[in-house]
Amino acid sequence: xxxxxxxxxxxxxxxxxxxxxxxxxxxxxxxxxxxxxxxxxxxxxxxxxxxxxxxxxxxxxxxxxxxxxxxxxxxxxxxxxxxxxxxxxxxxxxxxxxxxxxxxxxxxxxxxxxxxxxxxxxxxxxxxxxxxxxxxxxxxxxxxxxxxxxxxxxxxxxxxxxxxxxxxxx
Numbered sequence: 001x002x003x004x005x006x007x008x009x010x011x012x013x014x015x016x017x018x019x020x021x022x023x024x025x026x027x028x029x030x031x032x033x034x035x036x037x038x039x040x041x042x043x044x045x046x047x048x049x050x051x052x053x054x055x056x057x058x059x060x061x062x063x064x065x066x067x068x069x070x071x072x073x074x075x076x077x078x079x080x081x082x083x084x085x086x087x088x089x090x091x092x093x094x095x096x097x098x099x100x101x102x103x104x105x106x107x108x109x110x111x112x113x114x115x116x117x118x119x120x121x122x123x124x125x126x127x128x129x130x131x132x133x134x135x136x137x138x139x140x141x142x143x144x145x146x147x148x149x150x151x152x153x154x155x156x157x158x159x160x161x162x163x164x165x166x167x168x169x170x
Contacts (some may be wrong), residue, residue, distance in 0.1 A: 063112025066135030
């Protein structure tokens with residue numbers, strides 16, 4: 001499911017978006033940076049730096065198991081970034097490279113990812129194509145399973161409630 005914007009958002013430190021096809025209570029996404037960032041137009045959220053993005057924090061209303069994103073570093077040349085996932089270090093600054101003019105798509109897999117904190121060196125021009133997958137939900141029983149459970153509980157309750165028969169001698 002993609003992260004989408006509700007429309008153009010003027011440069012600010014904090015912007016909001018939503019996950020399409022998700023429960024509205026779980027769909028909120030907040031992008032924030034120490035510098036100004038903006039979203040141009042509705043549809044897939046593309047976060048543009050005003051002029052560049054040195055750091056970016058992404059907060060999700062619900063935890064996701066897989067998050068995909070893409071960075072545009074043009075025309076700044078090659079660079080690196082460090083990343084905190086849910087407040088813990090995920091990569092150090094030397095291990096992840098952003099290539100000028102290349103496809104810089106990354107996928108994170110984990111359990112209940114609710115926050116991402118990026119620091120870029122050098123600053124990038126845009127962050128885009130944020131996609132999320134795999135909300136953990138409790139399984140919902142099938143109607144047949146519900147019926148068997150109710151009949152079983154009723155049967156057990158009937159056995160408990162049943163009075164013992166008294167034997168009477170004449």
